[in-house]
Amino acid sequence: MTISDDDLINAAKEAREHAYCHYSGYSVGAAIIDDQGHLHVGCNVENASYPLGNCAEAAAIAAMVLEGGKRIERIAVAGGPGDVAPCTPCGGCRQRIQEFADENTMIITMDDSKDWQRYSIAELLPAGFHLD
Numbered sequence: 001m002t003i004s005d006d007d008l009i010n011a012a013k014e015a016r017e018h019a020y021c022h023y024s025g026y027s028v029g030a031a032i033i034d035d036q037g038h039l040h041v042g043c044n045v046e047n048a049s050y051p052l053g054n055c056a057e058a059a060a061i062a063a064m065v066l067e068g069g070k071r072i073e074r075i076a077v078a079g080g081p082g083d084v085a086p087c088t089p090c091g092g093c094r095q096r097i098q099e100f101a102d103e104n105t106m107i108i109t110m111d112d113s114k115d116w117q118r119y120s121i122a123e124l125l126p127a128g129f130h131l132d
């Protein structure tokens with residue numbers, strides 16, 4: 001079964017409902033389709049010790065790795081302080097996504113125009129750090 005981009009965005013919105021974000025009040029959900037066509041989701045989880053909080057993308061990537069996914073085919077990110085609002089992945093999450101991305105990976109997120117946009121990792125993280 002193929003998951004449409006709209007369904008993937010909805011999965012990110014649903015994951016967002018589980019966000020633990022008492023400190024920022026900013027909830028984020030992420031939904032990944034991996035190289036096998038499997039869905040993995042995550043939400044942000046904050047902590048009283050602020051730097052220990054985790055981003056939604058990190059949680060979704062961890063779920064993907066745990067369940068055997070090797071590569072991100074598509075990832076949708078939905079976030080905001082109330083209703084879904086523009087929320088492009090933070091710098092650290094761009095690096096996290098790059099680890100499991102290739103030139104075909106699509107990152108779907110709402111930009112400042114409040115439209116859902118599709119980006120490649122090269123667009124979001126030009127000249128990103130690689131070990132190889």
Ligand code: THU
Nearest residue numbers: 024026028044055056089090093
């Ligand atoms: N956050 C994410 O989950 N992903 C991002 O790409 C941007 C920021 C979370 C972290 C924190 O819990 C809240 O949003 C506010 O920064």
